[in-house]
Amino acid sequence: MKGGGLRLYALIYLLFLYAPIILLPLFAFNSSSIIAFPLQGFTTEWFAELTGVEALHGALKNSLFVAVITAVFSTCLGMFAARAGVMHQFPGKGPIMGLIMLPLVLPEVIVAVSLLVVAINVLGIGLSLWTIIAAHTLICMPFSIAILNSAFQNLDASLEEAAVDLGESRWSSFRLVTLPLVMPGIIASTLIAFTISLDEFIIAFFLTGGEPTLPVYIWSLLRFPQRVPVVMALGTLLVAVSILLLTIAEFYRRRGVRRSGQQDHGGFL
Amino acid sequence: MSGPIISLTGVTKHYGSFQALQPTDLDIQSGEFFSLLGPSGCGKTTLLRTIAGFETPSGGVVRIDGADMAGVPPNRRPTNLVFQSYAIFPHLSVAENVGFGLRRSTQSKAEKAAAVEEALGMVGLEGYGPRPTHAMSGGQRQRVALARALILKPKVLLLDEPLSALDKKLREQMQGELRRLQRQVGITFILVTHDQEEALIMSDRIAVMFEGQIAQLATPEALYRQPDTRQVADFIGVMNFLPAQFVDGSAEIAGLGRVDLPDNEDGSGVVGLRPETLQVLYDGADAPARIAEGDVVEVTYYGDMTYYDVRFDGADKPVTISMKNLAGRAVLERGARARVGWDPRALVVFRD
Amino acid sequence: MQDDTRRGLLLVSPPAIYALLMLAAPMAAVLLFSFWSQDFLTIDRTFTTKNYVEAVSDPLYRALLIRSVAIALAVTVVTVALAYPVAYFVSFHVHPSRKSLWIFLITIPFWTSYLIRVFLWKVILGFNGVLNSSLLGLGVINEPLTFILYNQNAVVITLAHAFAPFAILPIFVALERIDRSLLEASQDLGESRFRTFLRVTLPLSVPGLVAAVLIVFIPTIGDYVTPRLVGGPNGLMIANMIQTQFLKLNNAPLGAALAVVAMASVTVISLLFIWLNRRNLRARR
Ligand SMILES: Nc1ncnc2c1ncn2[C@@H]1O[C@H](COP(=O)(O)OP(=O)(O)OP(=O)(O)O)[C@@H](O)[C@H]1O
Ligand SMILES: [Mg+2]
Numbered sequence: 091m092k093g094g095g096l097r098l099y100a101l102i103y104l105l106f107l108y109a110p111i112i113l114l115p116l117f118a119f120n121s122s123s124i125i126a127f128p129l130q131g132f133t134t135e136w137f138a139e140l141t142g143v144e145a146l147h148g149a150l151k152n153s154l155f156v157a158v159i160t161a162v163f164s165t166c167l168g169m170f171a172a173r174a175g176v177m178h179q180f181p182g183k184g185p186i187m188g189l190i191m192l193p194l195v196l197p198e199v200i201v202a203v204s205l206l207v208v209a210i211n212v213l214g215i216g217l218s219l220w221t222i223i224a225a226h227t228l229i230c231m232p233f234s235i236a237i238l239n240s241a242f243q244n245l246d247a248s249l250e251e252a253a254v255d256l257g258e259s260r261w262s263s264f265r266l267v268t269l270p271l272v273m274p275g276i277i278a279s280t281l282i283a284f285t286i287s288l289d290e291f292i293i294a295f296f297l298t299g300g301e302p303t304l305p306v307y308i309w310s311l312l313r314f315p316q317r318v319p320v321v322m323a324l325g326t327l328l329v330a331v332s333i334l335l336l337t338i339a340e341f342y343r344r345r346g347v348r349r350s351g352q353q354d355h356g357g358f359l
Numbered sequence: 360m361s362g363p364i365i366s367l368t369g370v371t372k373h374y375g376s377f378q379a380l381q382p383t384d385l386d387i388q389s390g391e392f393f394s395l396l397g398p399s400g401c402g403k404t405t406l407l408r409t410i411a412g413f414e415t416p417s418g419g420v421v422r423i424d425g426a427d428m429a430g431v432p433p434n435r436r437p438t439n440l441v442f443q444s445y446a447i448f449p450h451l452s453v454a455e456n457v458g459f460g461l462r463r464s465t466q467s468k469a470e471k472a473a474a475v476e477e478a479l480g481m482v483g484l485e486g487y488g489p490r491p492t493h494a495m496s497g498g499q500r501q502r503v504a505l506a507r508a509l510i511l512k513p514k515v516l517l518l519d520e521p522l523s524a525l526d527k528k529l530r531e532q533m534q535g536e537l538r539r540l541q542r543q544v545g546i547t548f549i550l551v552t553h554d555q556e557e558a559l560i561m562s563d564r565i566a567v568m569f570e571g572q573i574a575q576l577a578t579p580e581a582l583y584r585q586p587d588t589r590q591v592a593d594f595i596g597v598m599n600f601l602p603a604q605f606v607d608g609s610a611e612i613a614g615l616g617r618v619d620l621p622d623n624e625d626g627s628g629v630v631g632l633r634p635e636t637l638q639v640l641y642d643g644a645d646a647p648a649r650i651a652e653g654d655v656v657e658v659t660y661y662g663d664m665t666y667y668d669v670r671f672d673g674a675d676k677p678v679t680i681s682m683k684n685l686a687g688r689a690v691l692e693r694g695a696r697a698r699v700g701w702d703p704r705a706l707v708v709f710r711d
Numbered sequence: 712m713q714d715d716t717r718r719g720l721l722l723v724s725p726p727a728i729y730a731l732l733m734l735a736a737p738m739a740a741v742l743l744f745s746f747w748s749q750d751f752l753t754i755d756r757t758f759t760t761k762n763y764v765e766a767v768s769d770p771l772y773r774a775l776l777i778r779s780v781a782i783a784l785a786v787t788v789v790t791v792a793l794a795y796p797v798a799y800f801v802s803f804h805v806h807p808s809r810k811s812l813w814i815f816l817i818t819i820p821f822w823t824s825y826l827i828r829v830f831l832w833k834v835i836l837g838f839n840g841v842l843n844s845s846l847l848g849l850g851v852i853n854e855p856l857t858f859i860l861y862n863q864n865a866v867v868i869t870l871a872h873a874f875a876p877f878a879i880l881p882i883f884v885a886l887e888r889i890d891r892s893l894l895e896a897s898q899d900l901g902e903s904r905f906r907t908f909l910r911v912t913l914p915l916s917v918p919g920l921v922a923a924v925l926i927v928f929i930p931t932i933g934d935y936v937t938p939r940l941v942g943g944p945n946g947l948m949i950a951n952m953i954q955t956q957f958l959k960l961n962n963a964p965l966g967a968a969l970a971v972v973a974m975a976s977v978t979v980i981s982l983l984f985i986w987l988n989r990r991n992l993r994a995r996r
Contacts, residue, residue, distance in 0.1 A: 096800040103797050107820045107875055110831035113841060117834070126839040171726040178719025186723055190730045195926055197933020197977070199950045203970045204737030206957060207744050211754065228733045231726060251413055252446035256460035256511065257434045266462075270450050282822070289824040292936060296957065305826050312830060312940075325827035332823045340815050374713070415714060 111329055118322040125318055136323035146324070149307035153288055156219050156303055160226040161284040167227065168234030168279055169272075175235070176242035194232040201225055202296035209297070217299030225293045230283035237282060241275025241346055274346030281339035285332050304328070362425055364389040364514055364547050365410060370419035372405055372571075379405045381572040382419065387549065387564075389514075392541050394550045394558040397568035398594070403551040404443075406568070407517050410549070411440045424514055439508035441518040445500045447492045453479070454488030456503055460511045478506040481540065498529045505540070515547045522557065534560055555595045559583065567591050589629065589709050598631045598707075599678040610708075614674025615651050618703040628710040634681040636705035639667060640698040641688060647700025653677075655695045665690050669697050745967035754964070762968035772952065772969065779949040780976055782863055783931040786870040790927050791920065793871060794878035798919075799912075801879075802886035814883065821876040826936060832869040833941050836860040861943025869937045874930070878923040885919025886912070921988055925981055932977050949973045 118137070122130035140146060171190055175183070193201060202225065209221045245268065253263035291305035298306050308324060311317045363386035372380040379402045387393045395403045408414045410421060412433035421428040423437060433440075439460075448456050458475045466474070479485055482502035492503065501521060508516055521537075522530045538561050541548045552558050558565045559579040566576045575587045586592035589600065603610040605628060608621040612630055620630075640650065653671035665684055668677040680699060684690070691697060745762055748755045766772050801813045820828065835841045836859045843855040859865055889912060897907040935950035942948070949969060956966030 096796060096804055100797050100800040103793065103875075104816065106872065107817065109835060110828045110872075111820055111823060113831055113834065114827065125834050126837075126841075126844065128844070167726040167729055170722050170724075174719050174723035178715055178722065180716045180719035180723065183719070183723075186727050189735060190723075190726050192730070192734065195929045196734075197930050197950070197974070199933035199935060199953055200738070200741075200970055200974055201734070203953060203957060203967065204741045205733065207740050207963065207967065208737040211744065211963065212740050224733055228730070231729070235726075246444055246446060248442045248444055248446040249448060251433070252440070252442055252448070252507075253459065254413075254433045255411060255438075255440045256507065257463055259432075259434060266459075267448055267450075285822050289822070289826075291824075291826045292934065296954070305824065308824075308826055312826075321827070321830070325824060325830075328827065329823045333819060336815075336819055336822050340811075344811065 114322060114329060115326045117319065118326040120319070123316060123319050125322065136319045137327075139320050140323055140327075143320075145302075145307060146304075149302050149304045152219055152301045153304035156222050156226060156294075157284045157287040159223050160230055160287040161280045163223070163227040164230035164234045164283040165238075165276055165279045167231050168238045169276070171231070171235045172238035172242050176239055176245075177247055191232045191235065193229045198229070198292040199296075201229060202293040205293075206296050217297055219299075219301055219303075221297040221299070222294050222303065225297055226283075226287040226290060229290070229293065230286050233282050233286060234279040237279045237343065238272065238275045240343075241272040244346070245271055272346070274342040278339040278343040278346070281335045281342075285335050285339075289328070289332065361389065363387055364391075364424055365549070366420075366422040366425075367410075368420045368422075370406075370409060370416045370421060372402075372409060372414060373417050379571055380409070380416075381570075383573060385566065385573065385576070387515075387547060389547055390545055392538065392548045392550070392561060392563045394552060394562040394565045395568060396552055396555060396558040396565050396594075399553055401568045402571040403553070403568055404519055405571075407440070407519055407549065407551050410515070411438050411517055412436045413440075437514040438517055439511055439513040439515075441501075441504045441508050441516065441521050443519045443521070443523065445504040445521075445524075447495075447500050447503055449493055451492065452488065453484070453490050453492055453495070453503055456492060457488075457506045457510055459507060474510055475506075478510040481509060481543070482506045483536075497525050498533065501525065501533060505537075509540075509544060509546070513546065515549060516541075518548060518550045520551050520553070523552070523554070530557075537561065559595070567594060569594075583633075585707060586631075589631070592631050592707065592709070597634050597679060597681075599634065599637075600629050600631055600709075601674070601676075601678065603628055603630045603708075605710075614653065614671030614678075615649070615701065618649070618706065620703075620706065620708060623708060623710070626710070628708060631707040631709060632678065632701065632705055634666065634679045637678065637680040637699050637701045639669075639680060639682055639691065640700050648702045648704075649700065651699050651701065653697060653699065655691050655693055655697050658691065658693050660690065667691060667697065669699055671699070741967045742971060744964055745971050747964045749962055749964045762965045763972070765965060766968045766972050772949075775947065775949045775952050776969075776972065776976065778863070778947075779932055779973065780980065782866055782870075782946075782948060783928050783977070784980075785863075785867050786874065786931050787924055787928040789867055790871045790874050790878045791882075791923050794875060794923065795882055795920070798879045798882035798886055802883055814880070817879055818876045821873070825873065828873065829869055829937050829940050832865070832872065832937075833860065836865050836868070836941065860941060861946065863942065863946050865941040865943075866937055866946045866948070869941050870931055870934065873934075873937070874927045877926045877930075881922035881926065882916060882919040885916040885922075889915045917988070917992070921985065924984065928984075929977050929981060932973050 116129060117125050119132050119134065120129045121133035121135065171187070174180070175187055205221060205225050209215055209217055249267050249271070250263045253267045254260060258266060289305060291309060294303045294306050295309065302310070308321055311321050365385070365387040367383055367385040369382045369384060370380060371378070371382050383406065395406060397403050405414060409416050410423070412428065412431060428436060448459065451459070454472075454475050457478050458471055461471045461474060464471070475488060476485070479487060482505050484499065484502050484506065487499070492500065495503065504521070518537075522533050525533060534557060537548070550558070550561065559582075562579055564576065564578055565582055566573045567582065568574065569590055575582060575591045577585075582591070582595055586595060586598070592598040601612050601615065603612045605620065605623045605625050607625070608619065608623065609617055610620045610623065610630065611617050638647065640647070651671045653669045653674070655667050656670050656677050657668035659666040663684060665682050667680045667682065669680055670677040746758050746760065748757075748759055748761065797817070801810055801817075805813055833840075837843070838855050838857065838860065840860070842859065843852075846852045847855065859868070893911055893915070894907055897911045898904065902910060932948070933950050935948065935954045938946050938948040938951055950973070953966045953969050953973070956962045956969060
């Protein structure tokens with residue numbers, strides 16, 4: 091068969107990619123408190139334990155708060171940037187867009203350190219969930235823009251002009267024509283930004299004040315071997331939620347592509 | 360009679376340092392079918408969008424029905440535009456598309472629905488209202504775009520190459536329908552096209568544009584018979600250009616000999632002859648005004664027509680002659696000698 | 712000014728101002744900060760280069776920096792080399808209607824909790840880990856492999872996993888852009904499939920490769936989770952030290968200087984890489 095060897099390689103590679111995710115639920119339902127093979131018996135004990143941890147609920151609430159606001163901010167700012175980038179020409183476009191997309195390649199620790207210095211030493215406002223939100227918005231924005239870019243690229247620029255020509259104002263044209271057509275992109279962007287923020291640790295760890303987010307809380311648990319099975323259970327839930335959200339996001343992204351009658355080229359980026 | 364419906368005075372447009380429109384004056388009368396014709400990039404779309412209000416002119420005045428349009432946005436202008444891509448809203452049904460512009464009107468729901476149905480009827484899409492638009496063919500989308508613009512009863516309908524995305528058959532059919540529709544509704548149509556044949560077929564008057572400038576504005580017949588410049592002549596149909604020397608009210612034309620052409624200053628120039636004004640002479644043909652002889656250097660057979668390239672004795676370049684393929688008339692072969700009749704009244708003189 | 716230009720600038724300004732305030736200005740602040748000094752909690756604002764002197768001359772920091780760059784390079788090579796065939800497979804051997812499914816499958820793990828994924832690599836690679844117990848069980852090895860956890864190999868494997876989609880996507884996009892008739896033309900002109908790959912496909916996918924290299928190499932330097940969890944004492948990287956300086960030792964100016972040095976190193980290497988690549992391309996023309 092054509093590409094047979096390559097196909098095998100690709101499948102093994104997929105296995106490599108999914109290895110951690112596949113193992114996660116195995117250990118989460120394993121009755122041994124030591125994370126190793128062979129597996130012992132089936133238990134839902136670790137999941138039950140999750141419900142009783144007060145600190146976990148606080149962390150979850152913090153994370154949800156951060157992720158929701160980040161998703162909204164990043165998608166709103168992304169809308170501005172994507173629309174400007176796709177539909178307009180202006181001087182300095184390259185450098186400006188470059189700056190906005192920079193967090194995509196920037197080491198996260200640099201973003202973390204920069205904002206830490208500003209929050210503590212320059213502004214002296216201290217750390218709170220809002221410092222995390224500020225940073226997460228910054229790193230999610232490029233992803234939102236990438237998704238929304240393809241939504242706007244699929245949009246015929248004359249559609250909005252046609253609405254204006256038929257008597258609508260600029261704003262109502264946007265609302266009646268553009269917004270419904272890029273809505274799948276908006277939903278996908280919101281979900282992706284939410285997922286990134288929910289799972290982000292490197293920056294959150296630097297910028298967390300008194301209230302830890304979920305990953306920061308998980309990090310603190312990892313130091314105690316006897317708590318690791320609980321982390322596995324928590325991780326299983328987290329990964330399940332992420333995959334669910336991503337699948338929904340992918341569904342909307344594809345629907346957006348289909349709705350505008352374009353060829354699907356795949357992928358978020 | 361009232362003034363022109365559209366009146367441009369000294370309208371210019373530049374993008375940065377690039378001048379897309381040279382100072383342009385243009386009057387278009389009410390009820391006219393007017394075409395803007397020119398090669399790609401000559402500024403037709405720019406001119407049309409300036410009238411629609413999507414481009415702000417860099418200088419000059421645009422008047423519609425006597426009113427200065429400076430500062431009037433597209434949604435307040437009594438014009439509607441049919442976009443080249445049709446710009447059909449993909450998330451709305453046919454009826455919602457056609458009724459889009461009625462959202463702000465004070466009509467009742469029933470009145471709006473009736474208006475939509477009437478507009479659909481006008482373009483031959485009765486009963487298509489509830490359908491989604493993505494399944495429609497190019498021709499149908501074109502009709503939806505037309506109905507959507509016409510439902511607002513604009514004073515002027517602007518069409519930017521509305522037929523260029525259609526295949527040849529459909530395009531020819533739509534050309535006829537557009538013409539009929541324009542007569543029926545009596546609205547001024549301004550059509551942008553780069554297809555000279557389309558402009559000739561459809562228009563009352565045509566403005567030919569080159570490089571941001573109107574080179575000639577005339578009826579189709581005048582444009583074809585009396586092009587002002589070689590450029591216009593070359594763009595509209597086929598024209599043979601022959602070098603000529605003008606002396607004392609007559610001209611010596613390479614390969615054709617001397618003809619009387621009064622009112623021309625002495626000097627060198629070029630004369631033009633359309634291919635159909637020349638004819639290859641077969642035995643028994645009526646005696647034409649003038650006869651020239653030459654060699655057939657190329658024969659192109661089109662079915663209904665044959666095009667001969669004939670080099671007249673004493674000329675450098677061949678001229679193209681088009682002949683109807685009538686019954687019993689043999690097609691000449693390449694290399695044959697040809698006697699060609701022509702008429703000095705068909706000559707067009709270009710002096711630059 | 713043109714309407715279009717004005718509107719574009721107006722639209723782009725909210726995200727641009729956000730990026731300026733939250734990224735450009737803070738990075739400038741870090742730069743400034745790195746020239747100050749800190750004694751416990753008080754900041755001394757006199758200009759000094761002592762942080763840089765320390766960052767470059769202290770053998771510990773120097774070793775960390777060199778190791779970080781070396782690991783980042785290794786991760787880049789491994790990730791891109793492993794990723795290329797997958798991108799090639801999806802682009803050339805997967806039916807167009809299923810491409811986006813493959814890409815989706817490849818990106819999913821990337822979006823799920825990073826922390827948990829890294830931790831599971833520790834579980835997989837550990838002494839009693841999944842890999843060792845499976846290999847022992849299968850009789851492939853007699854005693855557990857030890858070279859795969861708490862060292863730099865573990866860091867490279869784990870990061871190669873983390874950055875996989877980042878490498879696959881740009882290469883995939885570049886491969887997708889290649890006009891398929893070029894390949895047929897090449898074979899028509901007598902080249903074998905493999906030679907066609909070398910002479911047509913590979914050169915045309917270079918932009919994707921370059922993007923993949925940069926997008927893996929640069930962020931790798933900023934990771935401290937993987938080295939901490941699977942790296943062991945000899946697998947720590949510069950980001951761990953930056954973290955320590957900021958969060959444990961309260962020496963933010965030194966941490967800032969280390970961050971600047973790390974960032975400067977990857978930037979210089981990246982620019983060098985881009986420059987070499989450009990020159991190489993020009994030499995071919
Ligand atoms: N927004 C713009 N910025 C810069 N130049 C422009 C812009 N819009 C048009 N132009 C230039 O102005 C010239 C005229 O463009 P226009 O679209 O009016 O041409 P056209 O006659 O409609 O051509 P076509 O037949 O290809 O549609 C072209 O050279 C084009 O490149
Ligand atoms: Mg045009």
